[in-house]
Amino acid sequence: MTGRVTKSVGSTYLIKLDDGNVVSASLRGKLRLIESKATNPVVVGDFVDVEKQDEWVITTILPRRNKMTRSAIGNENNEHVLAANVDQVVIVSSLVKPAPKFNFIDRCLVAAQSYRIPAILVFTKSDLTENFEEVSTGIRELYSGCTDGIYFENLLLPSSGSLFKSVFQNKLSSLTGLSGVGKTTLISSLNADLALRIGKTSEKWNQGKHTTSNAELFEVMENSFIIDTPGLREFGLMNIDxxxxxxxxxxxxxxxxxxxxxxxxxxxxxxxxxxxxxxxxxxxxxxxxxxxxxxxxxx
Ligand SMILES: Nc1nc2c(ncn2[C@@H]2O[C@H](COP(=O)(O)OP(=O)(O)O)[C@@H](O)[C@H]2O)c(=O)[nH]1
Ligand SMILES: [Mg+2]
Ligand SMILES: [Zn+2]
Incomplete structure (x- = not known):
């Protein structure tokens, strides 16, 4: 059976199987040696084959389409992989309160491009923006050549929920953005219960109890996942020449x-x-x- 890793806790992995069931599996001994360069051999987003022995065991890690790592690009020794097979990076900013931080957006875009993952920009609070036409035109000029989609929305309108359902449908999306821009509101519009849960998880992260960030995939809708990775918020500059x-x-x-x-x-x-x-x-x-x-x- 195949499935997708949605969470890792120590050496145990939660796998969402193709049949919809979720099982907890460990890694077959031999597999631990593969990808020995990485600090973590299996990551969220990985597609794996699993077998039911006494307990569920991951027997194969399927080839990755891409991976997001925390350490240096090109420095594969000791890299920490955050997630694999990510379909898009969604960078959320607000047009006002707070104003967009273009430098932050550009860093995220560099990171996404370096992972070869498509990048979508979402600008919220269009309703609070005075000269909206001018502002949005300017932003389109700035970013249309280096992104895969730009949205300007008032997240408080119900119609934005249906728009974003289509953006997130059947994808694994990495959601990123500074505080106060509307990430929780956006997730709520797709799945209100989930927004609450993620809020709680983020609180735990912020208390700094975890040193290595093990990301988690959240299923916002059937077969549609988002990853909210504390460490990714900053997208620190990578060790590139x-x-x-x-x-x-x-x-x-x-x-x-x-x-x-x-x-x-x-x-x-x-x-x-x-x-x-x-x-x-x-x-x-x-x-x-x-x-x-x-x-x-x-x-
Ligand atoms: N007027 C307006 N308020 C918004 C919009 N999007 C988010 N907000 C508000 O902005 C505040 C911060 O949103 P939140 O989702 O908590 O941001 P987060 O920190 O990125 O999770 C909340 O009070 C939201 O209701 C929008 O499009 N228009
Ligand atoms: Mg939030
Ligand atoms: Zn030159």
Whole structure:
């Protein structure tokens, strides 16, 4: 039987089986040695084969489509995998109260791009925004070239619930966003009971009792999961080389091979296709600002 890992507690895993049942399984001894580089061999989101022996045992971990890790990209020794087979990263921000933190959004986008996971932006509190047309147009100009969907919503309207049902349907979504932007409201509109449960879990995290974050998948609707990972909120800058950073700015990628230097950082180098693209208004100056800020933080 196959199923999906939704939670790990010590060396026990909760598996949602294809037939809808949830079982608790452990890892067959041999499997523990696979992926020995990772600190955790099986993670939430993994699809696994399980067998009922005396108890349920995970016999195979199916190949992963992608994985979100906490440690350095490229530094696979000792990486901590947070989740596997994530379909989309959903980054929630509010248009006002609090105003969007573009730097935070850009860091999340870099992370999503580095994991090769599609990224969706949700901007809430459209109802409280005075010059909504202007603001939303500006944000679309900023982000349409580097995301897979942008939504502007008033989460308090019932219609936003049905919109987001279609966004989250049949997917594993990583939900992220700063405090107060509407994450709980959004989850409530999909599944009110769940929003309460997640709130309680987050409280526990915030008390700092857990040192390693073991994420949990929450089933918001049938076959639709969200992962609310405390550590992911910050999407700290990863340990990547300076010249690699632009590879994770999606709208810069088409220009990279035209820079004179293959390890161009698009700052001081001569004949830089990225800088030309900015001059020609093909790349948004705010994204370049953000790029420069992140580059500084890498050093
Ligand atoms: N007017 C308005 N208020 C919203 C909207 N979305 C969320 N809120 C309110 O913003 C506050 C924070 O929302 P919450 O879901 O708790 O944010 P979280 O910290 O990201 O989980 C709550 O009082 C919500 O009712 C929106 O689209 N419009
Ligand atoms: Mg909340
Ligand atoms: Zn360049």
């Amino acid at each position: 300076a010249y690699e950073l632009s590879h994770f700015f999606r709208e810069m990628v088409p220009y990279l091979e035209d820079c004179k230097f293959s390890k161009c950082t698009h700052t001081h180098e001569p004949i830089c296709a990225v800088k030309s693209a900015i001059e020609n208004k093909l790349i948004h100056p705010m994204r370049y600002e953000s790029y420069l800020q992140m580059l500084k933080d890498l050093k």
